[in-house]
Amino acid sequence: MRSVLSPSALLPPRSGLTRGHQAWRDGAFRATLTACGVSVILLVAAVLVQLIAAAMPAIRQFGPSFLWTVRWDPVHSVFGALTYAYGTLASSLVALILAVPVSLGVAIYLAEIAPAGVSTVLSFVVELLASIPSVILGLWGIFVMAPWLRNAVEPALSRTLGWLPLFSGPPYGIGLLAGGMILAIMLVPIVSSVSREVLKTVPVTQREAAYAIGATRWEVIHRAVLPYGRTGIIGAVILGLGRTLGETMAVTMVIGNRPQISPSLFQPAYTIAAALANEFSEATTDIYVSALIELAMVLFVITLIVNAIARWLVWRLAPRGVVSA
Amino acid sequence: MTPTPRAALRRRLVDRAMTGLSFAAVLLALVPLASVLGYVVAQGITALNWAFFTQLPRPVGETGGGMANAIAGTLTLIGLASCIGLPVGILGGVYLGELGNGRLGGWIRFTADVLNGVPSIVVGIFVYTLLVVPMKRFSALAGGAALGIMMTPLVMRTTEELVRLVPATLREAALALGVPWRVTTLRVVLRTATVGVVTGVMLAVARISGETAPLLFTAFNNQYWQSRLDQPTASLTVQLYNYAIAPYDDWHRQAWAAALVLMTMVLVLNITARLVGRRQVSARRSS
Known part of the structure; x- marks a missing residue:
């Protein structure tokens, strides 16, 4: 296994990419990480919305009582x-x-x-x-x-x-x-x-x-x-x-x-x-x-x-x- | 004003008494742990045999049989849950550790902790309305999704913690060598934190493998081998529950055997993860 800190292990396989490409790829990676983080917020919101929607018939029929x-x-x-x-x-x-x-x-x-x-x-x-x-x-x-x-x-x-x-x-x-x-x-x-x-x-x-x-x-x-x-x-x-x-x-x-x-x-x-x-x-x-x-x-x-x-x-x-x- | 000897004595006695009481609280907290472990081992060992691991459950009235399908089912469900929980949890954790110092990070952290506290039965019902109703059947997929939802915030928060422990100098060294940021993050930061992340994953797996409530209306149960992921699936926990509340002695024996198998699995994962994790974190912090 190559050492973590050896530079050759770290350089991307195609290092001929231009700076623009690298920036774009970093941006895409950043977006992926953010999406994974934000997913928990969406999930909690989805649980709330889904439960309210499925409970709607009962909410309408019985009201707050x-x-x-x-x-x-x-x-x-x-x-x-x-x-x-x-x-x-x-x-x-x-x-x-x-x-x-x-x-x-x-x-x-x-x-x-x-x-x-x-x-x-x-x-x-x-x-x-x-x-x-x-x-x-x-x-x-x-x-x-x-x-x-x-x-x-x-x-x-x-x-x-x-x-x-x-x-x-x-x-x-x-x-x-x-x-x-x-x-x-x-x-x-x-x-x-x-x-x-x-x-x-x-x-x-x-x-x-x-x-x-x-x-x-x-x-x-x-x-x-x-x-x-x-x-x-x-x-x-x-x-x-x-x-x-x-x-x-x-x-x-x-x-x-x-x-x-x-x-x-x-x-x-x-x-x-x-x-x-x-x-x-x-x-x-x-x-x-x-x-x-x-x-x-x-x-x-x-x-x-x-x-x-x-x-x-x-x-x-x-x-x-x-x-x- | 010098304190009277009586007052001094009283203060010392109170001090001793409270010290004694707090120690007694520790002993009291350990009684249920010892009792549960003792009974599960004692009752489980007499009930456990080779058939438990190799045979299918028998119908009511016939003694013997095993939970081979439930063991396979539990492993399947853990696998499916990991397909959701690992990538989202680990990458989300990296986000929190590396980029999550702003307001969005705070919200994600907060929601992850809140999601962690959502009752597991509610997660089960959510997945029921989301997957079981449209698919018109209980399935391993739905069970895996429910467990995956529970696993994600756990993995996310431990990954964050471990990513934060990676010294900034490592990132700076890599970036200074011209390594792009995403490669630095994946191959320096995340790789340095690997052992810790793996222990976090083990703790999360230990937690979800003992879950019953989210499986009741998602994976449901199955007395036979399941061959497809869109079919109902047995699991050790649901089988244990059904056997425990049934009025048959033979099923109770099987429930204790299932408890022993499940407990061994959970404790081994937990103890290994905590021992490895503790060493890792303390080594990192002191260096």
Whole structure:
């Protein structure tokens, strides 16, 4: 193989071209690169246009009340998104409540406390969690996590906190709590790795100043580092929220897929993404398909907004950084 | 004002307690990882046999059979996705790294990240309306397109990162020798970044090979060997999903076997890419 830096390897095969030809070819190459870059913008626009077009029959028929109608009745062609929207938001909320404290702890430990070597290895391992395909997490959820919830966690919760409507009713295992927990497991590596990167951008002087006036390590983290990184950490959490809202397989497998709004976390629920996964290939009438596509459009627009906010918050710290998630 | 000993003790205790709590958070985060890996390996190994790799699925009621067609299907889909994701992703990444400092670059970067966050099921439905409806059938092509759309922004952003790490002196040296800009970009810049770009591609392949949702209404599923790209195609993930939610014990065993095969593939790609990538990036940054 010729060396990268040997000039003979670099010169174009037909170096007899005039300067004009070279300029033209450089221009064509530049145009190709630009076209590839611009294609993602066109793609996102195409997704939006295509979804709106396909959802149009449902949008015309149901209008904005689609969003707050509870009834979803394919037999009578009446479609409302509220139970699905509720399931999506509620499962994500449960996930955030479970995952954010843990993720912050992980990020603080890895960025501020652990020695460099330990931090590298542990970061690597925590990020492996993010690489587990969601369908495998769902399989584990069905056969390992849900039985554990049904036999251990939910009975314990209902014995101690059963007077709260949240923890009332029989333990099913499969349900909103299971959906939220599986989402929390997916959230931790994302939120903790982005938060860790955010904490690393906090200037050393910020820490040194706090240490210099006699603060303990926790006081340094709590008073000097976290306030500085607050915006970025909120961005990390919102980024994670964007993922949980659209997560499909693992949730579909453990949330129970029953369209209802119940105060109890033990009860089954249904998310937008799960409804799409289960019902789309079974939809028989045109209006049914169109209503499902309108659900997809709602989900798409929500995740676009959530992601845009998250990127904006995180980017203020590292304008061009690839925040791996 | 000197602090009282009690206050000092309290502050030290709080410090210790919070350190302990954050370490506990790390352990807590590792519990599901260990449990998932443990169960997949333990359950998968007992279910995995030679037939899994060589035979077709059996109908309900008959035990045995395998997922040979699904393994082939997954590889086909990855191949098709790469035909879209690699050229567009790599060239787009070079654009961002070399020319993307203006406003257009900012928009592309932003949209690529947003596209990365679009729910995969929505991508599936988009491709359904775009390809499956006009072709009037589910197909490997549609599945590959859906995965290709997911792969593009991932490859684009990692390529950009790696292209940016190439020292400006290399470009200047080549240009000073009279090498045209496009040749410099392809044969000096991109070539120097090759190892990093390949690791980025491996991560993207690992990610899409575990995707299920975008395949449900595009590649669909198939109990037999698919011979043409415009036919429905089985994949490990969709097959795993169908078997996991079915009420048959034998199918559950097969689902765990599929999980083990898929997980091995994803983890090997991930770990290799991260080990190689880390060394590459740290070497480049310190030089």
